[in-house]
Amino acid sequence: MKKLISEQLVDYLERRGVEHVFGLCGHTVIAMLDPLKDAKLKFISVRHEQLAAHAADAYARLTKKASVVLCHLGPGLTNAATGVANASLDSIPMVVIAGDVPSYYYGKHPHQEVNMHADGAQYEIYRPFVKRAWRIDKPEQFPEILDKAFRLAESGRPGPVLISVPMDMFSRELDTSHFERTYHDNPVTIRPALSKEAAQAYAKMLIEAKNPVIHVGGQVLISQASEELKALVEFLEIPVSRTLMGQGALSDLHPLNVGVTGFWGCDFVHDITRNADVIFGVGTRFAEADSSSWYNDVTFNAEKTKFIQVDLEPAEIGRNYPVALGAVADPKQALKAILEAAKELKPEGIQRPELKKAIAENKAAFKASNVEISxxxxxxxxxxxxxxxxxxxxxxxxxxxxxxxxxxxxxxxxxxxxxxxxxxxxxxxxxxxxxxxxxxxxxxxxxxxxxxxxxxxxxxxxxxxxxxxxxxxxxxxxxxxxxxxxxxxxxxxxxxxxxxxxxxxxxxxxxxxxxxxxxxxxxxxxxxxxxxxxxxxxxxxxxxxxxxxxxxxxxxxMENIPVPTDGIWNINDIYSPKDNVAEGKLIGGQAARSKHVATE
Structure with a gap:
């Protein structure tokens, strides 16, 4: 039996459990709007494509599944680009389905086509920030590419993908047998776990460390690993620092959560992180804003700290700091395995009452300092x-x-x-x-x-x-x-x-x-x-x-009052050069750090 591809696409999305599609109309996607009109899923129409991408971004953060954006070619594609790139840099799964010029008009400059450097290639505008960009050249490709797109968006380090669909493809009929494969493809991809030996190696380093720190990023939330994080933290009583994106992974009121690091971090937090002998980075890139532009001995100190890392993306392991241990693994499974190993190696756990007291006193002092202005x-x-x-x-x-x-x-x-x-x-x-x-x-x-x-x-x-x-x-x-x-x-x-x-x-x-x-x-x-x-x-x-x-x-x-900060951001040193800073590096160690902070 033959059916319009647009109708089979809507059916596919509904079978995947997609309940909302975010987008904006355009002449290349009218054929999709027709079956959406009576679909079980709901089309959320916005007035600018960037809004569709941002709404879909937040939707995916909460559902933990790839959201769907439907947009037009040309300005629709470029308007959505900022929102899609935002999702990409925050590791949010998203499938963008974009209308394109008719497949038989490539290179002829049909209405709104972008083809300055190659014919029929405007979808490559997204190449720098999506995990993969496909173009549908034959109707029969659609079912297979759909399965690939959702799987890639949701697996590994999550992120957006793009499917560029020439408008005539939506309106073509295709035998339903081609979509048969999609009924048998299990959409869940099992994420990598730590081996028992690797988990023991991580646990051993954390247990033997004198001043360990667990530094968490947004991937802990993406992987729904908060309970596993809390259990490990409490068993070994290890202080937790976090990135901006890691907020909420562990309650900010938890007695071992010291707070955000980097440019918006405070001296007490940095005293703990830069004096750590082992820092366990979980699902974080050690990015610039969270690492005080990587100035040594400000937020982190690579000369006296051993870094160990777990991340879903191989390219992030050791990117900004050399690692003593690095593993590509799902944070949820990794934290669970490390806790099990820690309980075998040190069944009684570890207590650090003085550290917890110091954290509590610092939090109380910081809150007290804000009482008057609050x-x-x-x-x-x-x-x-x-x-x-x-x-x-x-x-x-x-x-x-x-x-x-x-x-x-x-x-x-x-x-x-x-x-x-x-x-x-x-x-x-x-x-x-x-x-x-x-x-x-x-x-x-x-x-x-x-x-x-x-x-x-x-x-x-x-x-x-x-x-x-x-x-x-x-x-x-x-x-x-x-x-x-x-x-x-x-x-x-x-x-x-x-x-x-x-x-x-x-x-x-x-x-x-x-x-x-x-x-x-x-x-x-x-x-x-x-x-x-x-x-x-x-x-x-x-x-x-x-x-x-x-x-x-x-x-x-509201009055424009700057956010107080003890951290460092290299742009300040570019605008106002300091004699103890050269190309993003402090000269002279701890004394230089003190001089730099004093001149901010």
């Missing part, structure tokens, strides 16, 4: 006051999507996340505009949870049409706009080096401050909203928004 009644509000009020009202199992700036950096440093998958950060690409769209996908993936975004006015202004999608599909999320009339983080960075904020602060031609009234904009979209007029007003309005069970926007005027 309770400050000034208006515009302090970002610390906003975070305090949100934390007092927002449920611990609620989901927060951040964006770029104070809302991400401050949350990572100062906002306690206690449950896995309740904080969604745009990490590797750090995309402005992620949060406002991510909440749509998050809410669709977790309809019973409260879902909000904390986002700057710059980030929200990048694409406010998310409001339309929320109204059209009745997605009850809350946007909290931390409005400082600026691209605040960059404004602070520029001011610290050049003593001005040109190009970063929003102003009218006469030089006066310019602020969009986002509450009024929201009303135009049909979204309930409020613009805060005093610090004491915010908490009650936020509570009302959460309880409204409808899309709600809160515009919160």
């Amino acid at each position: 309770n400050d009644g000034r208006f515009p509000m302090t970002p610390q006051r906003i975070l305090k009020d949100v934390r007092e009202v927002f449920p611990e199992d609620g989901i927060i999507a951040t964006d770029v700036g104070w809302n991400k950096n401050g949350v990572s440093q100062q906002f306690d996340i206690t449950q896995p998958d309740t904080i969604l950060h745009p990490g590797g690409l750090a995309t402005m505009g992620f949060g406002p769209a991510a909440v749509l996908g998050a809410k669709l993936a977790a309809p019973d949870k409260k879902v909000i975004t904390l986002v700057g006015d710059g980030g929200f202004g990048a694409n406010p049409s998310v409001l339309a999608t929320a109204v059209e599909y009745n997605i009850p999320v809350v946007w909290v706009i931390m409005n400082n009339n600026a691209f605040g983080t960059i404004a602070g960075l520029e001011a610290s080096h050049y003593n001005h904020t040109f190009g970063t602060v929003f102003r009218k031609p006469d030089g006066s401050s310019y602020s969009v009234n986002w509450a009024e904009i929201a009303v135009g979209y049909g979204v309930k909203s409020s613009r805060i007029s005093s610090a004491d007003e915010f908490k009650a309005v936020f509570k009302e928004a959460l309880e409204s069970n409808e899309p709600y926007l809160i515009d919160v005027p």
